[in-house]
Amino acid sequence: MYARPAHFYARILEAPLHFARIPDKAAISHAGRLQREKKTKELKGESDSTSKAKPWVDQDLQDDTEIPSPNQGDDEEDDPGSELDLPHVPYAPPRYAVDSMLERSRDFYTLLNQRRSVRFISPEPVPREVIDNVIRTAGTAPSGAHTEPWTFVVVSDPDTKHAIRTIVEEEEEVNYRQRMGNKWVKDLAKIRTTWVKEYLDVAPYLLLIFKQTYGIGTGGKRKTHYYNEISVSISCGMLLAALQNVGLVTVTSTPLNCGPRLRVILQRPTNEKLLMLLPIGYPSDDATVPDLKRKPLDDIMVHI
Amino acid sequence: MYARPAHFYARILEAPLHFARIPDKAAISHAGRLQREKKTKELKGESDSTSKAKPWVDQDLQDDTEIPSPNQGDDEEDDPGSELDLPHVPYAPPRYAVDSMLERSRDFYTLLNQRRSVRFISPEPVPREVIDNVIRTAGTAPSGAHTEPWTFVVVSDPDTKHAIRTIVEEEEEVNYRQRMGNKWVKDLAKIRTTWVKEYLDVAPYLLLIFKQTYGIGTGGKRKTHYYNEISVSISCGMLLAALQNVGLVTVTSTPLNCGPRLRVILQRPTNEKLLMLLPIGYPSDDATVPDLKRKPLDDIMVHI
Numbered sequence: 001m002y003a004r005p006a007h008f009y010a011r012i013l014e015a016p017l018h019f020a021r022i023p024d025k026a027a028i029s030h031a032g033r034l035q036r037e038k039k040t041k042e043l044k045g046e047s048d049s050t051s052k053a054k055p056w057v058d059q060d061l062q063d064d065t066e067i068p069s070p071n072q073g074d075d076e077e078d079d080p081g082s083e084l085d086l087p088h089v090p091y092a093p094p095r096y097a098v099d100s101m102l103e104r105s106r107d108f109y110t111l112l113n114q115r116r117s118v119r120f121i122s123p124e125p126v127p128r129e130v131i132d133n134v135i136r137t138a139g140t141a142p143s144g145a146h147t148e149p150w151t152f153v154v155v156s157d158p159d160t161k162h163a164i165r166t167i168v169e170e171e172e173e174v175n176y177r178q179r180m181g182n183k184w185v186k187d188l189a190k191i192r193t194t195w196v197k198e199y200l201d202v203a204p205y206l207l208l209i210f211k212q213t214y215g216i217g218t219g220g221k222r223k224t225h226y227y228n229e230i231s232v233s234i235s236c237g238m239l240l241a242a243l244q245n246v247g248l249v250t251v252t253s254t255p256l257n258c259g260p261r262l263r264v265i266l267q268r269p270t271n272e273k274l275l276m277l278l279p280i281g282y283p284s285d286d287a288t289v290p291d292l293k294r295k296p297l298d299d300i301m302v303h304i
Numbered sequence: 305m306y307a308r309p310a311h312f313y314a315r316i317l318e319a320p321l322h323f324a325r326i327p328d329k330a331a332i333s334h335a336g337r338l339q340r341e342k343k344t345k346e347l348k349g350e351s352d353s354t355s356k357a358k359p360w361v362d363q364d365l366q367d368d369t370e371i372p373s374p375n376q377g378d379d380e381e382d383d384p385g386s387e388l389d390l391p392h393v394p395y396a397p398p399r400y401a402v403d404s405m406l407e408r409s410r411d412f413y414t415l416l417n418q419r420r421s422v423r424f425i426s427p428e429p430v431p432r433e434v435i436d437n438v439i440r441t442a443g444t445a446p447s448g449a450h451t452e453p454w455t456f457v458v459v460s461d462p463d464t465k466h467a468i469r470t471i472v473e474e475e476e477e478v479n480y481r482q483r484m485g486n487k488w489v490k491d492l493a494k495i496r497t498t499w500v501k502e503y504l505d506v507a508p509y510l511l512l513i514f515k516q517t518y519g520i521g522t523g524g525k526r527k528t529h530y531y532n533e534i535s536v537s538i539s540c541g542m543l544l545a546a547l548q549n550v551g552l553v554t555v556t557s558t559p560l561n562c563g564p565r566l567r568v569i570l571q572r573p574t575n576e577k578l579l580m581l582l583p584i585g586y587p588s589d590d591a592t593v594p595d596l597k598r599k600p601l602d603d604i605m606v607h608i
Binding site for chain 2: 086087088089090091092093094095096098101102104105106108109112113114115116117118120127128129130132133134135136137139140141142146148150151152153154155156157160227229230233234235236237238239240241242244245246247249252254266275282283286287288289290291292294295297300301302303304
């Protein structure tokens with residue numbers, strides 16, 4: 001055990017804890033920062049009219065699906081670091097020889113490079129224990145101040161799956177009909193293939209991933225979960241890797257406008273917001289995917 | 305090859321493409337949606353004053369670090385689906401027997417459950433080819449409309465690493481000093497351990513992950529990258545899994561206020577914004593981590 005100061009552990013994702021709560025000092029510093037940036041821009045010949053730099057703010061705090069709670073106000077939990085006042089312990093993960101590292105890195109790339117978003121899912125049953133382990137894996141993701149701001153709702157009940165499908169398709173139909181004036185939507189019969197989502201009935205599991213936008217601390221005070229959307233999305237990346245590792249498929253979807261209705265039928269609390277909906281199962285025998293390519297390494301990586 | 309309509313492929317992440325461009329019809333539908341939601345709320349006894357439901361909008365579009373470009377205006381690329389007008393091909397990933405699935409799911413959970421955010425990184429060199437494969441793996445993530453909106457900047461040049469450290473520490477010091485009035489920051493000497501980031505010099509690689517907030521289409525028109533932050537975060541989840549798989553460590557950080565300055569010294573274009581900074585290497589021999597626990601499965605999963 002090592003003794004290190006409490007606030008050393010406070011920022012797993014290096015979150016700007018409480019930064020927004022001191023506007024007076026922040027404003028002063030902000031002016032200083034703009035001054036500095038102005039100089040940088042001048043050196044680069046950029047116009048000052050483009051200067052809009054501000055401190056990064058968690059965009060989730062501006063999420064317009066936010067529903068105020070009766071507890072909202074100035075009584076936020078004031079000490080998010082306290083629960084992270086933990087001793088340090090030695091850390092020594094497995095170490096691989098260089099040849100082994102290279103082989104493992106190639107094999108893992110080969111595995112994940114086979115992953116595709118698949119809309120054609122088989123109704124065959126999938127062992128629950130596999131799904132449990134996939135979600136355990138997703139739960140190992142890092143999160144802002146170790147808030148672990150995720151709830152994974154696994155739906156296998158046929159009636160609930162159908163109720164979800166009904167809500168998603170109703171909203172999708174509205175969205176697509178609204179776009180009929182747009183030139184890329186030319187044929188209603190064709191559009192129908194987009195808003196009808198048979199896989200929501202067929203897949204053995206629907207996984208609805210909620211982000212917890214805030215938590216309730218000691219004494220019932222609200223604790224803002226900084227970076228909750230980024231944290232849950234990182235967790236989703238690990239989940240997709242875990243699914244691919246066991247031969248299951250999904251399509252990563254972000255259902256438009258359905259969040260509040262789905263939250264209600266799944267009886268999730270108001271601090272949770274739907275981020276993604278993933279149907280999970282084996283691919284159907286006749287599954288197809290669009291023949292798209294990924295960018296080569298040189299198009300996504302720069303080395304300095 | 306199968307013939308399926310072009311716009312069938314347009315929404316890998318089921319992105320609300322162009323939804324924001326038809327406010328008149330959207331407003332009408334929005335009223336209808338509120339009406340429906342009002343009924344739902346009434347059934348649940350919720351107050352109507354809490355009704356703030358609106359169509360989901362990509363929060364990135366409200367990112368206040370956005371810098372307008374000379375091309376901004378009404379000349380956005382109008383047909384994001386066109387490049388996805390692709391034939392379908394059969395998809396048959398590896399299929400594992402149930403016993404094998406269970407074992408693979410357990411093994412992968414065990415591997416990723418050993419991952420921790422580590423700030424104590426060894427200066428030992430790491431083969432570039434391993435880093436290349438890790439980034440190739442991250443590049444297999446799904447993205448809104450298959451935009452692949454990520455740029456991975458790998459920095460091994462000592463001078464550039466030091467310049468990055470200088471910028472990050474300058475901004476961190478400002479941020480921490482501003483918080484001195486807050487009760488959880490009590491001792492300047494202790495704070496210093498937080499804003500000093502030695503690992504930015506020591507780690508053999510710094511990986512700076514940029515999100516591409518828009519792209520440039522045919523004829524120089526801007527194409528908004530919907531869900532770019534979620535897509536890049538999912539990609540980061542796969543990258544963290546790939547690092548763990550080869551025995552390397554990192555700490556997932558989101559440097560506050562540094563984005564514009566780091567973008568400039570790394571010579572990235574204005575459509576890119578820094579999302580994360582990850583120092584990468586082997587853990588140092590004396591590496592430690594806070595002794596924190598993860599939530600048990602029952603606290604993160606609900607089954608219906």
